[in-house]
Amino acid sequence: MLDVFKTKFTEAGFDELSPIQTAVAEPLAAGKSVLGLAPTGSGKTLAFTWPLLEMIQPGEGTQALILAPSQELAMQTTTVVREWAQLIDAKVLAITGGANVKRQMEKLKQHPEIIVGTPGRVTNLIADGKLKFGHLKLMIVDEADELLTDETLDQIREILDATFAETLQLGFFSATETKILDELPRWFGQNVEKIDVRAIDQTQGVVRHRTMQVGNRQRVELLKRISRVDHMRALVFFNKMEELKHVALELRHQHVDYVSLISDQRQVAREKALRLFRQGKVELLLTTDLAARGLDVPELPAVINYQLPKDVTTYIHRSGRTGRMGAEGLVLTFGNDHDIRNFKKLMAETDYEIKPGYLAGYHIVDTKPARIEPPMPNNHAETSDTTAANGQRRADGVTTEHATRGDKTKHSTVSGHRNAKVDAPVKKKGHNKHSKKKGMRKKNRDRFSDK
Numbered sequence: 001m002l003d004v005f006k007t008k009f010t011e012a013g014f015d016e017l018s019p020i021q022t023a024v025a026e027p028l029a030a031g032k033s034v035l036g037l038a039p040t041g042s043g044k045t046l047a048f049t050w051p052l053l054e055m056i057q058p059g060e061g062t063q064a065l066i067l068a069p070s071q072e073l074a075m076q077t078t079t080v081v082r083e084w085a086q087l088i089d090a091k092v093l094a095i096t097g098g099a100n101v102k103r104q105m106e107k108l109k110q111h112p113e114i115i116v117g118t119p120g121r122v123t124n125l126i127a128d129g130k131l132k133f134g135h136l137k138l139m140i141v142d143e144a145d146e147l148l149t150d151e152t153l154d155q156i157r158e159i160l161d162a163t164f165a166e167t168l169q170l171g172f173f174s175a176t177e178t179k180i181l182d183e184l185p186r187w188f189g190q191n192v193e194k195i196d197v198r199a200i201d202q203t204q205g206v207v208r209h210r211t212m213q214v215g216n217r218q219r220v221e222l223l224k225r226i227s228r229v230d231h232m233r234a235l236v237f238f239n240k241m242e243e244l245k246h247v248a249l250e251l252r253h254q255h256v257d258y259v260s261l262i263s264d265q266r267q268v269a270r271e272k273a274l275r276l277f278r279q280g281k282v283e284l285l286l287t288t289d290l291a292a293r294g295l296d297v298p299e300l301p302a303v304i305n306y307q308l309p310k311d312v313t314t315y316i317h318r319s320g321r322t323g324r325m326g327a328e329g330l331v332l333t334f335g336n337d338h339d340i341r342n343f344k345k346l347m348a349e350t351d352y353e354i355k356p357g358y359l360a361g362y363h364i365v366d367t368k369p370a371r372i373e374p375p376m377p378n379n380h381a382e383t384s385d386t387t388a389a390n391g392q393r394r395a396d397g398v399t400t401e402h403a404t405r406g407d408k409t410k411h412s413t414v415s416g417h418r419n420a421k422v423d424a425p426v427k428k429k430g431h432n433k434h435s436k437k438k439g440m441r442k443k444n445r446d447r448f449s450d451k
Contacts, residue, residue, distance in 0.1 A: 001025070001050055004087045018043040019197040024171075025051055027193055028138075033170040035144070035184060037196040040175045040320025041296070042203045045080050048140050048171050053081075056113050058089045061135040066116040067156065069146045069293050071096040071267060072274060076296060077142065078116045090114060095131070097121045098267040105130050119147065119155035126162045133163045143293050144172040145313065148180045148187075160188070175320060176313045207323035209331045210357025210364065211340050219306065219334055220250045222359070226304070226332070227256055227283040230362050234302040234332075235295075236286045237318050243307060244286050251284070258284035289314055295321060305333040308343055312350060319352075330364060332357060 001009070017025075020038035027034050028051035038044055052064050066081070068074040078094040085092050093107050095117035104121075108130060115122075115131075125131035141147055141156065148156070160168065167190055174181065177196075184192040214222050226232060238244040241262060251258050259273035259282050277285040278297055289309075300322045309315040323329030333343060333354075347354055360369045 021047040033192045035172045041324030064114045066140040138169045140171040145174040145178040205323040205326045207329040209354045236304045239307040257282040261287040302330040
């Protein structure tokens, strides 16, 4: 590590490098291509940033390219790399889809030493002759398990074909291992040294993994109540954009503070949404897996799986947004009986300790709240039996009571805490319709009797 980096490292309050930062430093400095596997939130960005900057020669054109799967991750990486690059007078430029391409082309004329981009925008600029890699030394593929699939894999190979280096140094980084990561030499024509520190990395804090059993129609209401939990901020994950937009509309009608991060937003809107969420001005950020890939939200309290993750890899990346760098975290997974059973089967072979969670007042607890009984009329002893037969407990800590009056039934929802109120039975229209007149007659009698 360069001396100026060591000084900044100490001033930032760091004591030691994380396992992935230690493990890849020497191979990258020696010019080797590597595959770095480490848990989410373990410092992978700095692990490739420091060695990358040590080989940069300011003023010698674009020498390093970092590829990310989303605009948000590319901008986040740009911020981190630029903070250290300015110590050696190196320029960093973000090239992402959704941003103004003309402005990006103007900035390319300044010949930045490092480019951070998304594969689609980078390949477009190469095809237009606006981006050239004649001096490229190193290419980093971040979130490699996501990028090395389908169309983006083809785009990355196109980018390699546009370089003039006979053997370009490569760095692949990921929190999860997929089949293609074992086949990198075949796809990229060179040996790649695998460095896996997932078993020894202890940088992640204590994270509770909880399921919350809830019907499809009650999920928005449960999400609304969770947003009011003390000190709550949560990334809320969806599989389908249609469901995300539907829930956003429902939350808006119920005056819940939230922001959305979706693919069809303008970049300005996406940046504003992230800024508001990171500043704690809204409690919920609704998003999809691709949009939130690799996002770093310091000390994020919780992640909510509004819809079940499609596989274990997806769950790992979702849950990795919380509990980063030693902080505590919470992951809540919504679902009905069938969903929860399938989810437990999916996660059966993992090391995650998944338990039921419950909402009690303004807290997420591990113990099922005690049942709350409504007040009983003194002259109807049978009401207790009726309530016991009809009362139902929802697994999210909400009790639905059925208070009967004759052949009519009234449903009331009771929060699972001590001070909750139970709605009174509904009175029939016209009930005690003469009581007001009787009261008036008595008032008149009293007035005349005083005379």
